[in-house]
Amino acid sequence: MMRLLASALAIAVCLVFAGALAAAVWQIAGTPAPVSLPGLLADNLAASGVEHPVTAVLLNFRSYDTLLEIGVLVIAGIAGISMARTTSLEDPELRTSDSLLYALQRWFVPLMLVLAGYLLWAGSDRPGGAFQAGAVLAASGVMMRLGGIPMPFLRPGLLLRLGLALGFTVFLLVAVASAAGGEAFLAYPKAFTKPLILAIETVLTFSIAMVLLALFVSAPVNQALEPEEGDPG
Amino acid sequence: MTPWLMAGLLFTPLAWAVLTLLVNFNRGRLISWLGILVQVVVSLGLWAAVAGDGGFHYQLGGWPAPLGIELRVDGLAVTFVLLTALVAAACGWHASIYLDPAKAWHRYFWPLFWFLWAGLNGVWLGGDLFNLYVGLELISLSAVGLVALGGESAALRAAIRYLMAALLGSLAYLLGVALIYGQFGSLSIAGVSRLLGEAGTAPGQTLPLLLMLFGLTLKTALFPMHGWLPPAHGIARSPVSALLSALVVKASFYIAARIWLDLGGYLGSYGLAQLIGGLGAIAVIWGSWRALWQAKLKQVVAYSSVAQIGYLFLLFPLTWGVAEPVSLQAQQGITLQIISHALAKAAMFLAAGNLIMSVGSNRVDALAGVSRFLPFSLFSFGLAGVSLMGLPPSGGFAAKWLLLQSSLASGQWWWLPVLLAGGLLSAAYVFRVYRASFMERAGTDRFFHPSRSLEVIPMILALLSLGLGLVAGPVLSVMVLPFGEGGGQ
Amino acid sequence: MTPSLLYAFAGVLLCSLGLFGFIRLAHLLRKLLAFNLMGSGVFLVMVGLAQRDGEPDPVPQALVLTGIVVAIAATALAVVLIRRYYHLSGQATLAGPAATQHGTAKPVVRAEDRS
Amino acid sequence: MIDWLVDGLLVLALLVTALAVLWSRSLFRAVVVFIAFGLLMTLAWVRLQAPDIALAEAAIGSGLTGVLLLDAARHLRDSRPGRHQAGERRGGQSE
Numbered sequence: 001m002m003r004l005l006a007s008a009l010a011i012a013v014c015l016v017f018a019g020a021l022a023a024a025v026w027q028i029a030g031t032p033a034p035v036s037l038p039g040l041l042a043d044n045l046a047a048s049g050v051e052h053p054v055t056a057v058l059l060n061f062r063s064y065d066t067l068l069e070i071g072v073l074v075i076a077g078i079a080g081i082s083m084a085r086t087t088s089l090e091d092p093e094l095r096t097s098d099s100l101l102y103a104l105q106r107w108f109v110p111l112m113l114v115l116a117g118y119l120l121w122a123g124s125d126r127p128g129g130a131f132q133a134g135a136v137l138a139a140s141g142v143m144m145r146l147g148g149i150p151m152p153f154l155r156p157g158l159l160l161r162l163g164l165a166l167g168f169t170v171f172l173l174v175a176v177a178s179a180a181g182g183e184a185f186l187a188y189p190k191a192f193t194k195p196l197i198l199a200i201e202t203v204l205t206f207s208i209a210m211v212l213l214a215l216f217v218s219a220p221v222n223q224a225l226e227p228e229e230g231d232p233g
Numbered sequence: 234m235t236p237w238l239m240a241g242l243l244f245t246p247l248a249w250a251v252l253t254l255l256v257n258f259n260r261g262r263l264i265s266w267l268g269i270l271v272q273v274v275v276s277l278g279l280w281a282a283v284a285g286d287g288g289f290h291y292q293l294g295g296w297p298a299p300l301g302i303e304l305r306v307d308g309l310a311v312t313f314v315l316l317t318a319l320v321a322a323a324c325g326w327h328a329s330i331y332l333d334p335a336k337a338w339h340r341y342f343w344p345l346f347w348f349l350w351a352g353l354n355g356v357w358l359g360g361d362l363f364n365l366y367v368g369l370e371l372i373s374l375s376a377v378g379l380v381a382l383g384g385e386s387a388a389l390r391a392a393i394r395y396l397m398a399a400l401l402g403s404l405a406y407l408l409g410v411a412l413i414y415g416q417f418g419s420l421s422i423a424g425v426s427r428l429l430g431e432a433g434t435a436p437g438q439t440l441p442l443l444l445m446l447f448g449l450t451l452k453t454a455l456f457p458m459h460g461w462l463p464p465a466h467g468i469a470r471s472p473v474s475a476l477l478s479a480l481v482v483k484a485s486f487y488i489a490a491r492i493w494l495d496l497g498g499y500l501g502s503y504g505l506a507q508l509i510g511g512l513g514a515i516a517v518i519w520g521s522w523r524a525l526w527q528a529k530l531k532q533v534v535a536y537s538s539v540a541q542i543g544y545l546f547l548l549f550p551l552t553w554g555v556a557e558p559v560s561l562q563a564q565q566g567i568t569l570q571i572i573s574h575a576l577a578k579a580a581m582f583l584a585a586g587n588l589i590m591s592v593g594s595n596r597v598d599a600l601a602g603v604s605r606f607l608p609f610s611l612f613s614f615g616l617a618g619v620s621l622m623g624l625p626p627s628g629g630f631a632a633k634w635l636l637l638q639s640s641l642a643s644g645q646w647w648w649l650p651v652l653l654a655g656g657l658l659s660a661a662y663v664f665r666v667y668r669a670s671f672m673e674r675a676g677t678d679r680f681f682h683p684s685r686s687l688e689v690i691p692m693i694l695a696l697l698s699l700g701l702g703l704v705a706g707p708v709l710s711v712m713v714l715p716f717g718e719g720g721g722q
Numbered sequence: 723m724t725p726s727l728l729y730a731f732a733g734v735l736l737c738s739l740g741l742f743g744f745i746r747l748a749h750l751l752r753k754l755l756a757f758n759l760m761g762s763g764v765f766l767v768m769v770g771l772a773q774r775d776g777e778p779d780p781v782p783q784a785l786v787l788t789g790i791v792v793a794i795a796a797t798a799l800a801v802v803l804i805r806r807y808y809h810l811s812g813q814a815t816l817a818g819p820a821a822t823q824h825g826t827a828k829p830v831v832r833a834e835d836r837s
Numbered sequence: 838m839i840d841w842l843v844d845g846l847l848v849l850a851l852l853v854t855a856l857a858v859l860w861s862r863s864l865f866r867a868v869v870v871f872i873a874f875g876l877l878m879t880l881a882w883v884r885l886q887a888p889d890i891a892l893a894e895a896a897i898g899s900g901l902t903g904v905l906l907l908d909a910a911r912h913l914r915d916s917r918p919g920r921h922q923a924g925e926r927r928g929g930q931s932e
Contacts, residue, residue: 083384732848
């Protein structure tokens with residue numbers, strides 16, 4: 001009875017919410033926005049160093065958002081590995097005997113690596129970029145992991161932590177270096193905008209893949225009692 | 234000069250997060266001490282800059298809003314940056330002694346701590362609705378990571394509950410931001426406020442404001458959405474609890490207050506203001522009442538946070554549709570309440586951690602006899618309690634005095650009993666802890682003694698909170714520092 | 723009414739569906755699924771509403787990209803926490819009583835606390 | 838006209854799969870349907886002229902989240918935590 005009542009209440013709340021939200025969307029849609037950001041964006045695109053507007057927003061106009069967002073990702077990675085009890089990488093349980101997966105892995109992984117590279121390269125003038133490339137890279141890593149390929153760098157050790165930190169570090173260095181050059185923060189020097197953005201994207205791709213992969217690997221729990229540490233120092 | 238101050242505030246915490254990620258706990262401790270020093274210096278530098286030349290807008294990447302992200306560096310932001318530097322430095326110092334370096338997972342405390350600090354500084358200075366969302370996520374996720382550190386079952390349970398509440402809050406906030414962007418085409422708070430003030434713009438919708446406020450109050454643990462707070466703050470390591478109660482919940486409140494003060498006049502209503510104020514008032518009573526009956530010491534302190542946070546929401550009714558000086562008085566009262574609660578609650582959690590460490594149990598009734606043995610920590614706990622009760626000359630008293638005056642000046646006398654009852658109830662739960670610690674019980678003479686510096690830190694914080702009332706004028710003068718010439722607006 | 727707006731309204735419905743799931747479903751993984759549905763709804767509203775006149779707007783698109791990455795970070799963290807919690811307590815919900823191992827009367831100095 | 842039909846059907850499919858995610862009896866199936874939902878979202882982003890988000894949704898939203906949740910769903914169903922109880926509790930109680 002109580003459960004039914006609670007459900008009815010929840011349904012009522014959600015219906016009211018949907019109604020109010022839909023009404024607001026409808027009303028807002030009726031009037032044009034007083035500021036046209038796409039227009040402003042198009043005017044400044046030439047100065048952004050890349051031709052693709054979404055990449056320009058992510059890595060130039062609103063790069064501070066992106067910096068913090070990578071921070072969020074690294075935090076999730078840290079919190080994940082802080083409680084990882086990584087299974088021994090030679091664990092037979094990990095090695096799957098699935099022939100389908102084996103075939104997939106054999107043909108897919110190289111293909112996905114190529115795809116990741118393409119996405120990264122495409123990002124500056126057409127859809128694609130670090131996030132997509134990083135995700136594809138991570139996905140191929142997951143596939144290799146499922147295929148039982150030992151990836152010792154995924155143990156919670158210095159290497160993994162270096163991997164987590166790398167992309168972020170480079171982004172940060174560029175941010176600070178840009179200020180040292182007399183410009184504002186995260187303002188790239190005019191001559192180097194494009195190579196800098198490309199460099200940032202490349203390390204970000206690597207870092208994003210690393211974090212996602214680390215989270216995938218640290219999700220399973222095994223019987224080991226203490227968190228395993230690759231290096232005590 | 235300014236770029237380096239900005240770098241110090243926004244980027245060095247991130248850099249320190251990366252550095253400490255690469256080393257073990259002990260080296261992380263050394264690096265962090267240096268980082269804390271840098272942060273304190275930079276925060277003082279920012280204060281000097283704003284006091285000298287006035288506040289300013291800072292364009293990240295050199296792109297002005299609405300295209301880029303603009304930071305708003307004004308007196309209020311400086312106040313919070315300074316508060317953060319003080320409290321986080323104390324908590325970091327305490328943690329560096331309190332946490333056991335032999336536990337492998339404690340090395341992750343430092344990176345999470347620094348990410349948290351980076352997020353907090355970002356939020357205090359943020360002037361862009363979406364950027365504030367990312368900043369909030371940075372804070373929430375690192376806070377959840379800190380609560381879950383060590384991965385014990387109960388800690389995980391609290392962390393998951395915290396994470397779920399935080400996620401729901403963020404999404405509600407983001408939905409509000411989406412509607413605001415849809416309507417105005419801008420994400421800058423100042424920009425939207427200006428558009429709302431201009432004649433000829435279509436009147437704004439209330440729903441975006443409602444959604445943002447709902448998300449933010451959920452993250453601030455306003456009654457009745459406070460359920461996640463006591464478990465999370467109660468179970469975390471004491472320095473972490475102190476950080477969470479003193480600073481993390483204030484971040485979402487700060488954004489809510491900023492949005493309310495800039496947009497509330499156009500989008501809010503009397504009913505909404507009274508509703509939020511009323512929920513805050515219930516939180517004061519309910520939180521204090523629950524604190525009185527908790528069996529565990531840190532749960533007492535955590536429920537006390539629910540109550541003390543309740544006071545903050547009186548900001549909403551006391552600034553809506555009232556004369557400018559009354560509104561300013563309320564804002565000052567709330568700011569003072571935030572500062573004094575941050576200091577007192579950090580002191581209380583750190584002292585509680587010492588007491589728990591000393592008696593080896595987290596229960597209130599296990600404190601019997603500790604008064605003879607650990608009078609210093611107990612005294613800090615009591616001094617912080619004086620501020621929570623709102624007795625003179627504490628910061629809590631000055632804050633409540635300002636709130637009382639602005640309630641009367643705005644004709645909203647119904648908040649007076651809340652201010653009074655909250656003080657009495659907090660006296661009750663503080664004395665309950667004291668009573669337990671002065672009881673004598675046979676066979677409980679084996680106490681563990683924490684190191685001296687662990688006892689000094691909460692004492693300093695408690696004394697600051699107590700003395701805040703005496704220097705309320707100078708402290709509040711930082712908040713009203715004017716905006717510089719040509720500095721924007 | 724444009725197709726973009728249609729997607730914005732779909733987003734509205736997804737949000738409220740997700741909200742219902744989030745508050746009513748007890749199983750933590752299901753809550754997480756509901757959270758992701760809700761997130762998709764918010765993203766649709768964000769882009770659909772901003773592009774109501776049919777022209778693509780790169781700004782909300784970039785914001786949504788950021789939002790997706792934040793969402794997966796949160797989801798992945800939640801999965802790690804939930805799996806570990808399940809492993810230790812045998813519970814996949816927060817509805818049940820807290821794990822019973824706590825509240826032992828024996829006052830022990832915590833291993834965490836240094837001497 | 839045909840555009841509206843495509844969009845309408847896509848939106849309908851999105852809502853139906855969302856319902857199925859929330860109300861499917863088995864958790865495993867819910868996750869599988871969620872992956873399908875992610876693929877439909879990819880199409881929606883293409884229709885909204887947002888190819889970047891479509892790529893990200895396919896790779897992250899549907900792909901990685903899907904694998905992560907599938908793995909979790911499998912383990913939350915299979916593993917019997919009773920076995921692990923012994924020796925799990927370390928170091929006394931939390932504060």
